[in-house]
Amino acid sequence: MPLPRTRGKALRQRLAELRGPDVPAKALDARALAALAANPGCRRRAILDGAGVNKAAVASALGSPSVFGQSQFAFTRGNAFEAKVKADGGAELLRLVHEKLDRRAEPPADAQVPDLTATGPEGRAARTALALREATTAAGWALLDHPMLALDVAGSPAFLEPDAVVVHPDGSWTVVEIKSFPMLDGSADPAKVGAAARQAAVYVLALEEVAARLDPAPEVRHRILLVCPRDFSNLPTASAVDVRKQRAVTGRQLARLTRIEDIADTLPEGTCFSPELPAAELTSAVESVPATYAPECLSACELAFHCRDRSRAAGAVTSLGRSVRAELGGLTTVEEVLSAARGESGDPDDPAVAALRRAAHLRAEALAPLGQEVTPCH
Incomplete structure (x- = not known):
């Protein structure tokens, strides 16, 4: 449920103060949300992500720079592969959706590709919702390239941008994830597929919020399409991935998150997480919010090295892993x-x-x- 306008404005102002003067907000993407949902007890990550703080810059300023993230080479290669998949109005992408998910429907010969251009994330999200409504009532194939979806996370909106959403002739919606890691003999690295499924589950949750506002509500399919290069080529192939389990877990974990405004209310007056602050002042601000470190954070959070050092210094058993802590x-x-x-x-x-x-x-x-x-x- 969205916050009242005056209350929402006050929260946005408070989060801007936490980022620091003139520091732009870092968008909260699906990958970060999936990682946040995997560790819902970490109030530090919740408030930093909710405020749009650049955690990589904060980690560097604290002397514990992050080494996790996508290389520039992988980023460029991924963009080139996605452009190839979506060429010619997404003909190859729609063919793969038809082949893997909806063979009973007519082949996608004349699919709509609506223009989703708008000003700002709120405008793009509204334009996406309108395009989805129009495509659903048109009873044909439609491809939404990089739509913008909004998802309420702990009382604060997160704007998400999936690679694509396909509307089927029966009015149902499918999330499409395009990745640059290969499928060898029809299968890919299970760890990478699992990460993609968790990310897609966040998009499914956001799509369900859009669908719930329509009457009747269209079906959001829980089998997403994962598109990857085939073997060692640059030719696309695809696999249907059932994300019902990931969607249920992610939805439950996000619902457990403490509201961001409640965390903000517990912080000392004047708290700021700007990387431009002196190291001692920034350290004090970060340490004012409790963290829940686990070894899994090393592959999902930019502040993991800093939190690991603090956890080890305190002798916390969580630094040995959640399974050990539970025992x-x-x-x-x-x-x-x-x-x-x-x-x-x-x-x-x-x-x-x-x-x-x-x-x-x-x-x-x-x-x-x-x-x-x-x-x-x-």
Whole structure:
């Protein structure tokens, strides 16, 4: 549900203050949303992304520069491949959609390719919604090239731009993801396909919000089309990917996010995340928002190295991984874990404490000189 106009204006002003004077907002894309949904407990990432802060610039200013992201070569190659796929009014792309997802429909001979030009993201999102409505009622094929979708995230709108959305003759909608990694013998790297599916799931959620405003609401298909180069060529091939699981998980995680305005209200007066601030002042501002670091952050967040250093310095068990953290129950630091294992603290009836002491005893037995008896911890 959108915020009231006056309240929304106040929130936008507050987020602009957090970015810093004259610092433009960095758009929150589907990749960032998927990563945010994978770690909904991280209030630091939620407020920085919600405010449009450039986390890569902040990480560099903190002395922990990010090394994650797409290279310029990969970016150029991806753009060239996408242009090839969409050439001639998207004829090849529509052929792949027809072949992989909708063979019962008539071949897409004369598809509409509406003009989605408008001023600003809000204008483009409105133009996209209108084009989707018109294409749905026209009962034919339509290709929307780089439409703009809006998705409410923790009380703040995020504007998303999928590679394409196809409207089928039956009025249903399909998200198309175009990637430059290859499909070898009809299959691609599972990790990369999984990342693409999570990203597409965000677009599906945004499309569902648009569809819900129409009467009757058209179907948003949960099988998206993933288009990649075939083998080692530059020829496109495609595969249908079911994203129902990713859509359900992402939707549930995004719903769990603390509202951005609630996080902003807890920050000290004058907090600012501008990379131009002195390092000590910027560090203090970043540290004023709690983070939830896990090793998975290294492949998804620009601030991961900074947060990892702080997590290790605090001895937090989350730096060892979420699965380890889940096994340790109420033991949140490495020192607490070691103390419990040595029998110096902890409730012996706690399953985590009992398991640690048993593991410590077995280790001591394995390392003890032959014939020496080891006393178990109690």
